Amino acid sequence: MPSNVGRTLAKGLGIDVDARYRNEPTEVVQSAAASFRSVEQYEEREPTIAEFLHAHRPTVHGAVAYLKSLFPFWSWIFHYNATWLLGDVIAGVTVGFVVIPQGMAYALLAQLTPEYGLYTSFVGFILYWAFATSKDITIGTVAVMSQLVGNIVLRVQDSHPQYGGPQIAQALAVISGAAKFKILGKVPSGFQHTGAPNIDTELLSAIAPDLPVTIIVLIIEHIAISKSFGRVNNYVINPSQELVAVGFTNLFGPFLGAYPATGSFSRTAIKSKAGVRTPLAGIFTAVIVLLALYALTSVFFYIPMATLAGLIIHAVGDLITPPKVVYQFWEVSPLEVFIFFAGVLLTIFTNIENGIYLTMCASAALLLVRLAKAKGHFLGRVRVYRATKDTTGKGVPFNDQGEAIEIPSREAYVPLAKDDGTNPNIDVQSPYPGVFVYRFGEGFNYTNQAHYMDSLVAYVQKHARRTILDRYEKLGDRPWNDPGPRRGAKIDMDDNRPIVRAIILDCSAVNNIDVTSIQGLIDVRNQLDHYAEPQVVEWHFANVNNRWTRRALAAAGFGFPSPKDENNLGRWKPIYSFAPVDSGSGHEPHVAAPRSRDEEEDVISPSKGNNTDGAAQVVGRGDGKLAAVQGMNRPFFHIDIAAAVESAILNAESKSEGQTSPANSVIKSG
Numbered sequence: 001m002p003s004n005v006g007r008t009l010a011k012g013l014g015i016d017v018d019a020r021y022r023n024e025p026t027e028v029v030q031s032a033a034a035s036f037r038s039v040e041q042y043e044e045r046e047p048t049i050a051e052f053l054h055a056h057r058p059t060v061h062g063a064v065a066y067l068k069s070l071f072p073f074w075s076w077i078f079h080y081n082a083t084w085l086l087g088d089v090i091a092g093v094t095v096g097f098v099v100i101p102q103g104m105a106y107a108l109l110a111q112l113t114p115e116y117g118l119y120t121s122f123v124g125f126i127l128y129w130a131f132a133t134s135k136d137i138t139i140g141t142v143a144v145m146s147q148l149v150g151n152i153v154l155r156v157q158d159s160h161p162q163y164g165g166p167q168i169a170q171a172l173a174v175i176s177g178a179a180k181f182k183i184l185g186k187v188p189s190g191f192q193h194t195g196a197p198n199i200d201t202e203l204l205s206a207i208a209p210d211l212p213v214t215i216i217v218l219i220i221e222h223i224a225i226s227k228s229f230g231r232v233n234n235y236v237i238n239p240s241q242e243l244v245a246v247g248f249t250n251l252f253g254p255f256l257g258a259y260p261a262t263g264s265f266s267r268t269a270i271k272s273k274a275g276v277r278t279p280l281a282g283i284f285t286a287v288i289v290l291l292a293l294y295a296l297t298s299v300f301f302y303i304p305m306a307t308l309a310g311l312i313i314h315a316v317g318d319l320i321t322p323p324k325v326v327y328q329f330w331e332v333s334p335l336e337v338f339i340f341f342a343g344v345l346l347t348i349f350t351n352i353e354n355g356i357y358l359t360m361c362a363s364a365a366l367l368l369v370r371l372a373k374a375k376g377h378f379l380g381r382v383r384v385y386r387a388t389k390d391t392t393g394k395g396v397p398f399n400d401q402g403e404a405i406e407i408p409s410r411e412a413y414v415p416l417a418k419d420d421g422t423n424p425n426i427d428v429q430s431p432y433p434g435v436f437v438y439r440f441g442e443g444f445n446y447t448n449q450a451h452y453m454d455s456l457v458a459y460v461q462k463h464a465r466r467t468i469l470d471r472y473e474k475l476g477d478r479p480w481n482d483p484g485p486r487r488g489a490k491i492d493m494d495d496n497r498p499i500v501r502a503i504i505l506d507c508s509a510v511n512n513i514d515v516t517s518i519q520g521l522i523d524v525r526n527q528l529d530h531y532a533e534p535q536v537v538e539w540h541f542a543n544v545n546n547r548w549t550r551r552a553l554a555a556a557g558f559g560f561p562s563p564k565d566e567n568n569l570g571r572w573k574p575i576y577s578f579a580p581v582d583s584g585s586g587h588e589p590h591v592a593a594p595r596s597r598d599e600e601e602d603v604i605s606p607s608k609g610n611n612t613d614g615a616a617q618v619v620g621r622g623d624g625k626l627a628a629v630q631g632m633n634r635p636f637f638h639i640d641i642a643a644a645v646e647s648a649i650l651n652a653e654s655k656s657e658g659q660t661s662p663a664n665s666v667i668k669s670g
Helices: 004-012 026-034 049-055 060-069 082-109 115-128 143-159 165-171 201-232 239-256 265-273 281-295 305-317 323-332 334-349 352-372 449-463 515-532 547-555 641-656
Strands: 377-385 409-415 435-439 502-506 538-542 576-580 602-606 616-619 626-628
Touching: 082 115, 082 143, 082 265, 082 281, 115 239, 115 281, 143 201, 143 352, 201 239, 201 265, 201 352, 323 334, 334 352, 409 435, 409 641, 435 449, 435 641, 449 515, 502 641, 515 547, 538 641
Parallel strands: 435 502, 502 538
Antiparallel strands: 377 409, 377 435, 576 602, 576 626, 602 616
C-alpha cells in the first residue's frame, strides 16, 4: 500500500490508489479463508518498490566484495606452492617460445611492424593474470583480430591520409607502422613506442564504424575459448570478470605500444597441454617476451617472411570447424547451421566484418522469431501409473473402468494435440467441459502476447459455443467487426459444445510479465466474458513463481473471483493447498512459511453435506499443524495445474447446480 506522502501526491494528481482494492471481493475471499479453522492462515503480501530498492541497495560489504572480485588472484596466491610453480614455469616458457614468432607474424598481418606484436604479447601476459578467472587462456595477438586491425588501418589511411599509422592504431588500442619485406628486417629493441595515445575527434569518427566488430571479436573469441577450456579442465570461469580483464589489458596496452588483444586458441591449447596450474604462468611468458625484446631482436633480421606466413596458416588451421562438429550443430539446431555457412561464405567472398554482422543479425532475428511465434499448448488430463520392473513383470489387474489396481498413480497434463512427442496412443481427455488449460511455451511478453492470445481465443471459440446471439433491430446497429450469422442461417439448437467456464494458464515458463501482456489478458477476458455471458469466465493461474508477476496479475483483477460474477459469489467454493508446518522454522502466522521438509501437500475444501458450520474437511492430512502454501487472499493462484483444475471444476459444478443443462441453455436476443 502507498505511504501517506504517496497518497497525498496521488490525490493531487487525481489517482485513486485504492480503486483496485475496492474492486476485489475481499469480504467473500476472507470469509472463505476463515472457514478453514483447523489450519494456519496465510495472506501473501505484495512486493513493493521500497522492498525492491532495499534488496538492491549498495552496501559496504557488497562494495568490498566487488572490489575483491576484480582481483581474483587474492583467492589463490596465498596458497601458491612449489608444485604449482614448476607447472607454471614449464607452461609459461613453452608458450613464450611460441608467442614470439607468432606475435611478429600477426603484427605483419595487422599492417604493423613486427615489434608491435611483441608489445601486445608482453602487455597481455603481464597484466591479464591478476584479473583472470581462467588458468589456461593466453591474451595476445590473434589471427582474426590482426586481420581486422589491418583492414581498419588501411581503410582509415585511404580516407584520411593526414593520419599516420601510429595515430590510427592508438585509437584502436594500436600503435602501427606498415612495412613489407621479403625478410623480417630490423626489429627495434626495447619499448620504442611508449606514451599516451594521440587521439582526436576526427580520428574517432573515422574508426567509429569499425568499433562494433572489433569489440564483438574481442568478447566472443575470448569468452568462447575460456569457457571451452574451463569445461575441459573442470573449472568455471566468470565471464563478467573476464571482460574486465580484457578491457583492462586493452585499455593500458596502447601505452606500451600494444594493439587490440584477445584470447588465442592455439596458444591456450599449448598452455593447457603443458600443464599450467595458475594464471601466474603468464608472468613467465612475459619474461620470455621481454628477453626477446631486449636481447634477441637482432637475430630476427633474417627470418623469412614465408616462415611467419607458415606460422599464421598453422595457427588459423585450429580455427577451422571440422565436419564432425558441424554435424553436431546440425543435430542440435539445423537453422543455426545455415547461419553458420552463410557467415563463412560471406567472410570468404567479402571480409570478416560482414560475416560477423550477418551471423549476429541472423541469430538475433532467429531469437525474435522464436519468441514472437512461441507455441502454446492446450493440455489434457492423463492417468499416469508409476510402475517398476517388479510390478510390470507380472499381470497388472484392472477394474471395470480400465484403471490399474494396486499401482500408484497420479494425474499429469500433456498437450491434447500430442505434438510434443507424447505417445499418440495415450488417451488424453479434456479436464472438464468448458474448462481449458493453456500452457505458455516461452516467456509471456510484448513480443508474443498477441500470438498467444489469438491462439487461445481461436481455440476456445472453436470448442465452446456462444451463449447469447446478438440480434439488432437495424442492420446498421451491428458493429462493423461483428458480421454475425449469414442471412437465412439457422441457429443450431442442438449444438453440444459446452459454454466457456474457466481458463487455466500454466505459467511455468513465465517469469516476468509486462504491461502489453497484462493488457492482452484483460482484452481476452472481456472478449470471453462477452462470448459466455451471462456467465463470467473464471481465470486460474498455475505455477506463477514470481511475486512481481502475481502482483501485476492481481492489479489487473486476476487471482480472485470476479466481482462481475455477483450471482455466483455465494456459491463459490475455494480450494487451497496446505502443507505441514516446519516446527523448527520459528515463523509467525501471516508470514511466508518455508516449504515443509518432505514437501507434502494436502488439498482442503469446505465440507459438504450436513456440516454447516464452515469447518474444513482435510483429505490426506499429514502429521502436525498445517498451513497454506500460498496466499489465501489470492485463491486463483495455484501451486500446480492439478490444483487449478480441481478448483475450476468444483466451481463449474457449483454454478451448474440449479441451472439448466448446457444443451438446453437459453439463447437471448438483443
